[in-house]
Amino acid sequence: MVGARRSQDWGFPRWRGYGASREATTVRLCDRHGCEEPGNCPAPKSPNNPERWYFCQRHAAEYNSKWDYFEGLDKEEAAERARNEQRDNDGYASASHYGWGGSGDGSRSADEMRALELLQLDSDADFAAIKKAWRDMAKKVHPDVKPGDAAAAAEFQKLQLAYEVLRQAEERREWKG
Structure with a gap:
């Protein structure tokens, strides 16, 4: 027991800051080949697919600039999907009047x-x-x-x-x- 040292991570509040532990933390890297930046921006791999790429901010911007939501659809299917999306999103637009009308302090209706x-x-x-x-x-x-x-x-x-x-x-x- 001579060289043993007591941990300071007992009780609340913690005596050391969060993330100050001695263990290595796992950092997800950007999925772009050759990039060593942290990949903290999720991007869909394809429409209606829950799988995601994780890019750094620079590569996420590049990926989104080339993203085509209607890729692989013919003109009629793309128009139908656009109509359905618009119909589904109209509910949010019609509720926009519930937002703040002015300064945001909430004192006036x-x-x-x-x-x-x-x-x-x-x-x-x-x-x-x-x-x-x-x-x-x-x-x-x-x-x-x-x-x-x-x-x-x-x-x-x-x-x-x-x-x-x-x-x-x-x-x-x-x-x-």
């Missing part, structure tokens, strides 16, 4: 962001700025100022709706305190 855009304001505008912008824009297209102008009336309705959305949101914020 998508409707509020659209209303602010209509009033030509930034996403962090306070209610005083909202009210001022609404009044300035509404004065220009009010039905009393432009009687009989259908386009001005439609624009005024849009401004009214945007202001109502923002006013109600402000009231909710004040009520929550």
Whole structure:
């Protein structure tokens, strides 16, 4: 026991950093012949095949630039596959409206962001700025100022709706305190 040394890898937290062990770590090399870089970018060997090549970043870019998803298919089969892919991906596109609508801080809803855009304001505008912008824009297209102008009336309705959305949101914020 004279020369034995106790391991420092007991308990939590570890006393040495992860990956600082004395054992050799296995590094997967790039599958491109002659390349000695780490192969950490998976690339499919063929369409609809779970097997992958593992390339370094430089060779993965080269491989992807020459990748032909429709290789070996005739024109009709390629068109059918493209239609199926588009159909399957349309579900993701139709759900894109659930993403953040503005600054990304999550303090305003998508409707509020659209209303602010209509009033030509930034996403962090306070209610005083909202009210001022609404009044300035509404004065220009009010039905009393432009009687009989259908386009001005439609624009005024849009401004009214945007202001109502923002006013109600402000009231909710004040009520929550």
